[in-house]
Amino acid sequence: MSIQKRKKPLGRYLIPALAFLGLVILAVPFVFPFFWILSSALQTTTEQYSLPLTWWPKIPQWHNFIVAWKTMPFGLYLWHSVVLVFFVTLGTVLTSALCAYGFARIRFWGRNVIFMAVMATLMLPSTVTLIPLYLIMKHLGWLDTYYPLIVPAFFGGGGYNIFLLRQFMLGIPQELEAAARIDGASRFGLFYRIMLPSMKPALAVVAWGAIVGTWSDFMLPLVYLTSIKKLTFTLGLYALSQASYSGWANQLTMAMSIISMLPVIIGFFFVQGWLIEGINLTGLSR
């Protein structure tokens, strides 16, 4: 006990220093893949298959990015993904906020049962509903269109987002709304003028999730989009990786993978602050 106490001043510096060292060592396998993907994207085919390993290309082949971009109509695929991301994010943020408000602020008969049902959908594997939905979409003539990917986002935006926003709203004091209510504001007015502005970090978390999720989504586009001119960017990347599997152009697959990472990585730096604030405030930890 006394040893412990004498150690205290030392511990104050020793523990952070040790933690720093531990983090540096741990960070290596997390960061190295980013270095490696850039290095291999800039190599020539010869450099890819020669020993000793090329850690960094002698002359970085920056034009690999252009060559890779031209292997398929990636401009078109990018446009498709942007459209999808836009509408899915819009629908998700809008309707999940509406629903969350209903669950957080209004008492009505059947509320808890509906909320439990929303939570239960989280457990449901998407493949259970995917097969009938595919057949329904086929019936509607929606196969190979973007509707099956966009329309569901406008119906609540997913149970997880509703849960997240509801938790956040429960943490906002009711006084603000009470004051506005006396002034005769409608429910929607309260939601729109008071609630929405005071929950920007949480909305940012939900929007960011929708953006990343849609941009990276693979399974649903793979099922619903069949013709080669309708692919999303991520599907295009997968198609390229299949095409170049023969091994002649791994550097092109790597270059295209980097391009597919860029929007989300750059975006992350912008929303990072909000993301962390949002996670802290939504009380996910409680």
Next chain:
Amino acid sequence: MVSRASTAEKLATGAGLSPSNKPSRLFSVAKRQDLIAGYLFVLPVILGILFWVLIPMVLSLYYSFTNNSIIGSYHFIGLENYKTLFQSPTFIQSLQVTFIYVFISVPLNLLVGLVIAVLLNQRVLGMRVFRTLFYLPVVVPPVAGTLLWNDMFSASQYGVVNSILLSLHLVKTPFPFFTEPSTAMFSFIVMGLWSAGGSMLIWLAGLKSVPVELYEAARVDGASSWKRFLLITIPLITPTIFFNMIMGMIGAFQTFTTSFVLGGVTGSPLGALDLINVYIYRHAFSYFQMGFASAAAWVLFAITFVFSLVLFLTSGRWVIYRGEVE
């Protein structure tokens, strides 16, 4: 319904006429307004559950008892699909593969995420930079991430990881990674650890929510840092542990992209990486056995449901909510 009943009750007792009860009548009008407003607000998700969950679920359950194969008519075949499933070695294998993946990779990922979060929580130099570095792989699209790891884990001596292992004399011949059934799952789980930063942010929020006074008090009592972690931190973050476990488990059961991309690129060796979702996808959208695939999907649902239920039911024993501690 409830509001109408209470209004009627008050009218019947005549109390509704007395001025003192005026506020309560107003309240029930407000209650009725709330009922309408409430349902209007949650209408999107009610319709969403109806169209995108309930109806498809009923259809899916129905298909699972038929030989629906898209083309032509189909008919009811009872439990035939389920019988075939459990007699199919490839299905049994996909179940085994999924279980191994879920029950090893989820705890391992959470553990790595927790270790990083605990280190970050030590008022360490450059905390924000580290936090970003560890989180970045999480936002990388799974297709891109899998292609990258497939390249790094190349089974030839040209693969970067094999090059390093060979030059350090850790292996004599190139490690087969994804190309051998015996090493594929191990490599798959290691690849998955790259995105362990996902739970880290939530762990960090959990760790930050532990009151500092508790640590101070324990320090005065002379508890070592390990003891403080074990006896204060761990119990107080059990809600976070529970949340991460349940979300991680449900997510892992539904893993598709990473498994599919590897299977497509290198040909999952003898099905060693074919998770149940990939099995379902193949049967539904490559072989168009919609009825059969629906049955497999229901097996996955049943498994997810049972394990979530077990976790929920046992959570009362080990999850400590703040209110109970104080």
